[in-house]
Amino acid sequence: MSKPRYLTASKISLLVLVQLYCDSDFPSSATVPVLSFVLSHTFPTTPSAARKSHTVEQHVAPLSIRTFEAILKNHTSSMPGRSLLDDFLKCLWEMNSMDALFDLFNDLGNLLGPPKEEPSQETKRMHLSPTSPLGALVRQARLEFTRLPFDDIVHLWCAFIAYRAPTAQWARRLSGMASSNVDIVAADLGLSKDDSLFEVTYGHLLEDDTSSTSLSHDDLERILEFQLDKLQRLGSRVPEEMKAPLRQLLESCDNVPRQAHLVLFFDAWKSGDYSSAFDNLHRYFDHAMQARERIHYQYALLHMAILQADFGCFAEAIAAINETVATARENQDIHCLNFSLNWLNHMSKAYPKQMKRAGYIGMLGSEKEGLAFLKAKARETRTYNLLSATLLNEAKLCLLSGDVASRAFELLYQSSHLSLKENIGNHGSHLLFQSALYSRLGNPSLSEVNCQLLLDCYQSACPLDERIRALGRRAFLVLQRCRYDEALCLLASTEQFMQRSLKFHQYVYLCTGLVKLRRAIRHKDWTACEALFSYLQPDSSTDPELTFLLSESRIDYLVARGLYSQAWEAVEELSITLKEEGADVMQRISLLLAKADICRRLGRPERGFSVALRAASVAFKAHLKTCLFTAVGLLANILNSNADYHAATRLLNAIIPQSLENGDVHVAGTLYSHMGDAYMGLAGVEDASNAAGLRLRAMRVSHAELYIDRARECFKKAEDVEGECEQLMKKAVIARLRGDEELAEEWAHDHNRVWDHGVERIASNSVETH
Incomplete structure (x- = not known):
């Protein structure tokens, strides 16, 4: 049979519990747990980093009768010697015919709204407001029940019989799936389980797989929404233990929900299967256009732009994001518009050369003007997650431009305070930035502590990208102390949660290659260096920081081999590129130090002294301690030569x-x-x-x-x-x-x-x- 639209056996059990709550005197100690139980399985809350997140199994598995037992058995009933579980099971087993199922939904209608006449002293029934959460549950259930054809009602009744079967011991049942307690009509007719009429009616319950009716379309959409939240927030793939259940659930559907296309899109995207990702995204496009759901159309465009950029097609990404901005403005979706502009600002900073080559001029002006615009829009629309991210980006801009560190700390604390106050949960990005800030200030111990804090305390709530970057930063901090084997072991430990993602695999591959390359340069193993350089060729979408580290390692390799002319050309070429991109001040200082070192080695200490002095001055003003130490060492060496x-x-x-x-x-x-x-x-x-x-x-x-x-x-x-x-x-x-x-x-x-x-x-x- 097809999957039910809304009503399932577990929903009927929840309605029975609501009716029991309204008709009987609940003890005060049981009111809050029972209501929380009903509402949590009817109107699930949005996952948050501050609350304990639900496990995947809780969202995939249907609500079993054992769950009701765990909630109700510890609370006493108004009748002495009995628990709420006894009252609940009594109500379940009193539904001894399909006619009783109709009576349940008819009686639920009497719970809505206040009674027309004054209630008597004997009447203790509680009435529900139609606009209350419980009232909305009852109204929707009655509406869906009236829409069901008779054949689906029969299947729903049979599913309910199978659902409550594990509690048959309470009704002192003998054996089998049916008895006088299951269907009073069968008992009145004198039918047993061996009779052909009983076999036609209920015998299939012993053979049929009722798992197809244990979840409704509504439950399936909630499961897919949960998966989408995890995929988008954590940037991971669908876990292996979830793939088979999801596939079975989707195969049992006549109409695949729209969220399923996005789930398959994210999983294919993170695995590097771009053709499948495009196919699933196009199916999502088709669903948005056929259902005339324009709100989904603009978010599909946004995902298309992100996918194109990740694939390295920046011209197509700019065209898609421009269409996203236009559609968001047309639909007055401020959140999508602000997110699109923020993504454009991020891409223009992370990949300036590729974006300029693709024809992007700049929609928000300069970077400071863009951040000011995003802050104003975020405050205006009270989009606190965007405001927190913009404040953090402004702190990064202060750090990269060589501004005072106190200003960066101030903006970081503002963003952190807003994140805690509004429960945004972007702790990973704050800890990573704080780690980078302490590393520049010459305190690697605090930098490593922040990375370890992210991995130990916020690992389950942080995106996978931030966790891998934290491990990569720890590896480079260990490499700074020249513990190469430990750095390689740290990078190898990322295999346990990379989940076969191509992008993360490439990042770890480049980090591992850089560690081995640094070691080969120290060993003067030129054959290994050349082999590693041939393998470590970044593409246009590679992380810019790793690209610079690879270029810097190549300059060190050429200097170590005595190829000073080639090293000088490489430094000049990289300097021009960084100047066009407005790169990090730390990277520009590193190139100045490389120039000074080449001048010193070529016997031109005067020119090297002026370049090293300039690098030391900028490093001192920007509090870049590591660069300052190297610059002072070069100055001392040149002074010794003089x-x-x-x-x-x-x-x-x-x-x-x-x-x-x-x-x-x-x-x-x-x-x-x-x-x-x-x-x-x-x-x-x-x-x-x-x-x-x-x-x-x-x-x-x-x-x-x-x-x-x-x-x-x-x-x-x-x-x-x-x-x-x-x-x-x-x-x-x-x-x-x-x-x-x-x-x-x-x-x-x-x-x-x-x-x-x-x-x-x-x-x-x-x-x-x-």
Whole structure:
């Protein structure tokens, strides 16, 4: 048989419970739990991050009779020695014929509205207002029952018999599906379960699968709405345990609900099956046009624009979003209009080059003007989720443009306060931004704590994209401490919740490749570097941050190989691109530092000094501690090359303690190496003609050895073979200057051993790869 439109056996049981509530004296302790139970299964609330979310099984499985038992058995009835469960089951089993089912719906009509005459003292029935939630439930149930043809009423009655069958022990039934307690008409006729007439009427209950009638179209739409909420809010795919039940439910429908097309669209989209995603979205289009539901048409256009952008077709995405804006304005849908404009603002910032190439000029003017417009519209329409997101985007703009960090914190706290006050639940985006903010301020511990907080406390309420980004950020923070294996293990742990999503798989693949590439550059494994570069080729839709990190790693690779002309060309090309896009100030400072380092290596320290000084000034104003440490290290190195050792030691003494707090092992090793060079330079300028000068020179050489040893330990932790070998050569030179040839030979032997070990490691890695 076809799936019922609204009424099911569980709905009839809810109506019986409502009638029992109105006709009997409920204890005060049971009123709130029973009413909450009825309303939660009639008018489900919207899921929220602040409330405990329902599990998937609760929304898929129909409301069983055991659920009623769990709610009612712990509450006593007005009759001594009995519980509310006894009264409820008594009412169920008193419906002993299909005629009693008609009587139930006729009697429910008497519950609506106040009685016409004054109620007597003996009358204790409670009447329901037609506009109350319970009154709306009764009105809709009676209306749907009057619309049912007789054949569907018979099937509904049989489904109700099968539904209450598990409680047959209460009625002292013997065996089988029918007895005198099931149908009083059959008992009056003297029919038993072996009679042919009884077999024709009720015998099919032992064979038929009543699961097709356990859910109505209304229940199925609620299930699909729940799935859509999860898919849109969390950005995940349909769980494997839900696919088979959903497929069975949809196959049992004569008319597939419109939400089913969107559920299939999201699942195909996240899996990377773009052809199936387009097909399901077009079916949703067709449903919106045939049913003349224009509100669904504009949201279908919005999803089309997002899908086209994710596919890399930005021209088609702009055309679709323009149509969305026009349709939202025509239908006066402010929420869809504001969301579309916010998405346009996000895309123009995330992919400026692709959007400009696709012909997007800018609908909202500059980025600050666009954010101001969105804030005004969000306040005007009281769209608090949009207002919270706009405040957070404004904080990101302050951070990217190099504004003071206090302003970014202020906007972040405003957005967080609004999110908590209005129960928006976008905790993941706030924690990710706070993590990035603390990382720029040179506090990686707090940055990692925010990522861990997102993963431990808000994992179930955060989108899958934010969870994977939190793990990726943790991996890069661990990589900053040069713990490569731990970073790779963190990225490998994302497999448990990626749910075979192509986009997330590509993100994790790029992050893993960047970790391996950084390690190969430190190992001086050029074959592995070239192989990784050939695999790590981002497309137009790749995350811009990862694209920059890959470009930066290529510049480091060229510098490490001594290909300075190619490295300079790569820096200039990337600088022009970032200038056109109005990129992050941290990225621009990184390129300035790369230029200064190339100038220093090419023997032009004066030009390198001016570039490094400019980078240090901008980093200091923007509170970008990591860039500031690298810039100061370059300045100290250039000062050492110009024999200005006192200035170099003053700079390094001021910056090394903060650098150690930052946790970047390789930067700390570089600073220690520069400090050792500075002390060796100071030792060389001392006057060795007197005893005081000799003692001062010996002391400074000892300080130089101390810092060289610390630098060697840092480079060893970073697995930087060339840096470690350089420090060993410095130790050998110091030993030779002291006249200790045996110790110098020992340090030279250690240098050869470390280098040979690095070569062997490269060879073993290449054998494992092949």
